[in-house]
Amino acid sequence: MSDIIITTGSITSAVRLKKRLNFLTHMNTAVIHTPTSINSGGCSYSVKTSLANLDLIKKLYNENKIVYKKIYSEDVINGESVFHDLS
Amino acid sequence: MIYLDNAATTLKKPLSLYPAVLKNTIINSANAGRGGHFYSMRASEGIYETAEAISTLFNIPSPEQLAFTPNATYALNYAILGLLSRDSHAIITQMEHNSVLRPIHKSCDYTVIKADRHGNIRLTDIKKSIRKNTKLIVCTHASNVCGTIMPIEQIGKLSRSHGIPFLVDAAQSAGSIPIDVEKLCIDLLAFSGHKGLMTPMGVGGLYVREGIKLNPIITGGTGSLSQSLTQPDFMPDILHNGTLNAPAIISAKKSVDFILKQTPQEIGKKEHFLASRLFENLKNMDNVTAYGSFEKGNHNGTVAFNVYDYDSVHTSEILNDKFKICTRGGWHCAYPAHQALGTEKKGAVRASFGFFNSVSDVAKLTDAIYFISKNKSFF
Numbered sequence: 001m002s003d004i005i006i007t008t009g010s011i012t013s014a015v016r017l018k019k020r021l022n023f024l025t026h027m028n029t030a031v032i033h034t035p036t037s038i039n040s041g042g043c044s045y046s047v048k049t050s051l052a053n054l055d056l057i058k059k060l061y062n063e064n065k066i067v068y069k070k071i072y073s074e075d076v077i078n079g080e081s082v083f084h085d086l087s
Numbered sequence: 088m089i090y091l092d093n094a095a096t097t098l099k100k101p102l103s104l105y106p107a108v109l110k111n112t113i114i115n116s117a118n119a120g121r122g123g124h125f126y127s128m129r130a131s132e133g134i135y136e137t138a139e140a141i142s143t144l145f146n147i148p149s150p151e152q153l154a155f156t157p158n159a160t161y162a163l164n165y166a167i168l169g170l171l172s173r174d175s176h177a178i179i180t181q182m183e184h185n186s187v188l189r190p191i192h193k194s195c196d197y198t199v200i201k202a203d204r205h206g207n208i209r210l211t212d213i214k215k216s217i218r219k220n221t222k223l224i225v226c227t228h229a230s231n232v233c234g235t236i237m238p239i240e241q242i243g244k245l246s247r248s249h250g251i252p253f254l255v256d257a258a259q260s261a262g263s264i265p266i267d268v269e270k271l272c273i274d275l276l277a278f279s280g281h282k283g284l285m286t287p288m289g290v291g292g293l294y295v296r297e298g299i300k301l302n303p304i305i306t307g308g309t310g311s312l313s314q315s316l317t318q319p320d321f322m323p324d325i326l327h328n329g330t331l332n333a334p335a336i337i338s339a340k341k342s343v344d345f346i347l348k349q350t351p352q353e354i355g356k357k358e359h360f361l362a363s364r365l366f367e368n369l370k371n372m373d374n375v376t377a378y379g380s381f382e383k384g385n386h387n388g389t390v391a392f393n394v395y396d397y398d399s400v401h402t403s404e405i406l407n408d409k410f411k412i413c414t415r416g417g418w419h420c421a422y423p424a425h426q427a428l429g430t431e432k433k434g435a436v437r438a439s440f441g442f443f444n445s446v447s448d449v450a451k452l453t454d455a456i457y458f459i460s461k462n463k464s465f466f
């Protein structure tokens with residue numbers, strides 16, 4: 001199963017989102033430095049978690065329980081990361 | 088030595104803080120918010136934990152609205168210079184510290200609300216001073232000179248009803264007076280960590296209510312929006328320029344946890360009790376004058392006093408040299424406040440109690456002041 005990367009505005013927002021997701025979903029999440037290819041909006045820090053949680057994350061967003069900027073899927077093709085906007 | 092200069096900074100801190108400072112200096116000295124490696128991430132998460140604890144303490148809706156600063160002075164400057172321009176008008180009180188007075192004075196036209204000789208102001212005077220171009224109302228929560236507590240909630244409601252941002256200087260109240268930014272209608276809250284919050288030095292902060300836009304007065308590296316030549320416009324990055332003092336900020340959580348456990352109400356009650364006791368002792372002494380709003384009861388743990396018309400700096404020196412008691416004489420970076428109390432010529436001696444002081448400290452200071460008042464040979 002591949003991962004998703006959820007971009008946020010700042011390191012503070014990323015840590016907050018990670019804690020919130022850990023609390024609401026008990027999923028494994030980690031704060032990461034946003035890969036440069038999806039950092040054009042200045043989202044330096046993101047939260048990485050499993051793709052299996054995508055529906056839940058969107059639901060939480062729609063219920064205003066979490067805040068983020070965008071969601072990307074991450075696949076590794078020929079050794080390179082390829083990102084798709086899933087927001 | 089007996090330490091009674093807690094209004095300047097608290098000397099004694101919660102015991103849990105000391106090992107935390109050592110530990111965090113060793114394990115959390117990486118640069119938070121810079122890069123994605125293990126140590127940087129751990130420091131960032133530690134800083135966030137402290138922001139979350141402080142948000143709980145002040146009922147700040149989201150830790151993102153809180154920026155760390157080196158002290159209250161930086162926080163006040165960020166707020167004042169970030170909101171005002173030459174054509175603005177601001178309202179402040181006579182009881183403000185220079186860290187409010189000076190940035191206001193260099194920014195715009197302003198009205199100073201007069202205080203009486205106990206440091207109290209009148210809400211109606213603020214109401215009457217509001218103009219079309221009033222862009223900010225600033226008030227200290229408690230006077231750093233005589234401890235008088237200001238009517239923050241009423242000023243907050245007044246400001247909110249006029250749509251004027253309200254900045255509170257909580258340097259003398261954070262940790263010892265309950266602060267709920269929502270209930271008190273506070274739009275911006277500046278505080279020191281190293282005073283009543285009992286954190287290490289180098290920690291302060293500014294809360295900015297969501298929707299209030301500051302002009303960044305300092306710009307630079309924030310670890311975010313690196314491709315842009317302009318400063319991020321979102322909190323806290325707009326104010327988080329350069330490297331944060333991660334070991335001190337992360338350790339500060341121990342102090343804030345201590346305060347959350349003891350509660351600001353109880354801490355304030357103790358300090359208030361010690362100060363009231365001293366005030367009562369001094370009130371009955373010939374040739375000693377004590378200042379503050381003790382009759383009305385709206386005061387914190389600080390008492391200002393003078394013996395005869397002696398130079399306050401000299402009295403404080405005698406207390407230090409002969410009686411091993413640390414107080415502070417002079418004008419306490421708040422000359423207009425001394426004008427209100429009538430102590431502008433020689434300043435006043437300030438004794439400020441903290442959580443770790445006791446009634447025996449009050450007794451020793453009382454004895455010392457009595458002794459000085461009966462022995463003119465000291466002067």
Ligand SMILES: Cc1ncc(COP(=O)(O)O)c(C=O)c1O
Pocket residue numbers: 094095157158159160161183184186227229230231256258259278279280291
């Ligand atoms: C009322 C008040 N405001 C602001 C400050 C400045 O605090 P800091 O030393 O943390 O910059 C002080 C310090 O004494 C103060 O008493």
